[in-house]
Amino acid sequence: MAGAAGGALAAAVSAAGGVGMIGVPAAPAEDWIQSQASYVSELETPWGVGFMGWALEENLKPLEAFLEYGPSLVTISFGDVTRGAALAHEAGVLTAMQIGNAEDLERAMADDIDIIIARGAEGGGHGRNEVGTLPLLQLACSQHQKPVIAAGGIGTAHGIAAALAGGADAAWVGTRFLSTTEATGHANLKAAVRESGMDDTIYTRAFDIAQQLPWEPQYGGRALSNDFSRRYAADLDSLQATDELREKMKQARAEADVSLAPVYAGQAVEFVREEQSAAAVMEELRSFRRILAETAQRFA
Ligand SMILES: Cc1cc2nc3c(=O)[nH]c(=O)nc-3n(C[C@H](O)[C@H](O)[C@H](O)COP(=O)(O)O)c2cc1C
Structure with a gap:
């Protein structure tokens, strides 16, 4: 990951x-x-x-x-x-x-x-x-x-x-x-993951388009849904990949603004409820x- x-x-x-x-x-x-x-x-x-x-x-x-x-x-x-x-x-x-x-x-x-x-x-x-x-x-x-x-x-x-x-x-x-x-990952991202359930994720290319990343179109990503993905996931055609948006996304990532930046996570996010050591997760x-x-x- x-x-x-x-x-x-x-x-x-x-x-x-x-x-x-x-x-x-x-x-x-x-x-x-x-x-x-x-x-x-x-x-x-x-x-x-x-x-x-x-x-x-x-x-x-x-x-x-x-x-x-x-x-x-x-x-x-x-x-x-x-x-x-x-x-x-x-x-x-x-x-x-x-x-x-x-x-x-x-x-x-x-x-x-x-x-x-x-x-x-x-x-x-x-x-x-x-x-x-x-x-x-x-x-x-x-x-x-x-x-x-x-x-x-x-x-x-x-x-x-x-x-x-x-x-x-x-x-x-x-x-x-x-x-x-x-x-690794900012505390905001970890908190967002803990607060999300299995129907809070969305599969989309919107984040890659916004960041102008060279992912091939068949590989979108599953992330927590947020204001940005809710707006664009079903309407990718209206998403303009401008330099301004790329900069905004870069800043959102740097500031861990989870309303704009992607927080990649799958449906098993349901089972993440607390901060644990990896050893404790392995034990479970x-x-x-x-x-x-x-x-x-x-x-x-
Ligand atoms: C935050 C995050 C980052 C990931 N980054 C990569 C990656 O760089 N390369 C890769 O092959 N898979 C990556 N994956 C996918 C995982 O390898 C794996 O397919 C996925 O986590 C399995 O599903 P799960 O998240 O439901 O356990 C990533 C997954 C997550 C959640």
Whole structure:
């Protein structure tokens, strides 16, 4: 989760038994890479790093830099993954790709991708808005060749249990960690996340258009709905991508004005109610094992 999951969150998740991921922004500074990597490079448990495909197409250096620190997993999503995946494989690192429809799945079946992340439209941040997590998971599992991770809308132990019972090998959880103490992000954003429920999100390209970001149109983003997205999400044609608006949006982000700036979050925002440590969230999520065991007993 670029902007939310830096090295501190990734390290805390990995230390608690997960595979913590650093979300890399489109054009990270060298010293940002160094400082985030310093949280994870000495870990004895696996950690990973996630990139946007379209950003790597332009510049592979951030991936090269992170590979120096020994990640166990590199995810590349949204755009052409070919060069990035080749580089990760050269370094002997596992690759994963988020898929959002059948065409993405076909691409992810090529040899350069090891793990498929079935990421449904309920998820926070950028991605496709075509298929929900459950139908996508069933599609991804039908290939029977590569491990599948379920993503999108999973925020509780019951959600993880459902994904695993549905055939996933693991669950990929983003939004649930947005208000952890280790997550980066202004206090206003974390508070907005805690105050929102599952029907307070909106999927839109309005924020990308306003900021003049080069996201391809099939990848909008799911964010908390606010004054700006309520005005434009259903009426993108009336949104003028002026320099003035771009500056206003930049300022709103700097000031964490959540009525204008995007707060990316998925429908699992419902389950974020307090500021917790990542370890406390992991502890809660771990009870998926008990839920699965009880379910198995019920149907034995
Ligand atoms: C704030 C935020 C930022 C995100 N940034 C990225 C990103 O930079 N790269 C990426 O591949 N996915 C990104 N995602 C998507 C996540 O990888 C994942 O698909 C999503 O969080 C899963 O759904 P969930 O939010 O319902 O748990 C982001 C998600 C959020 C909430």
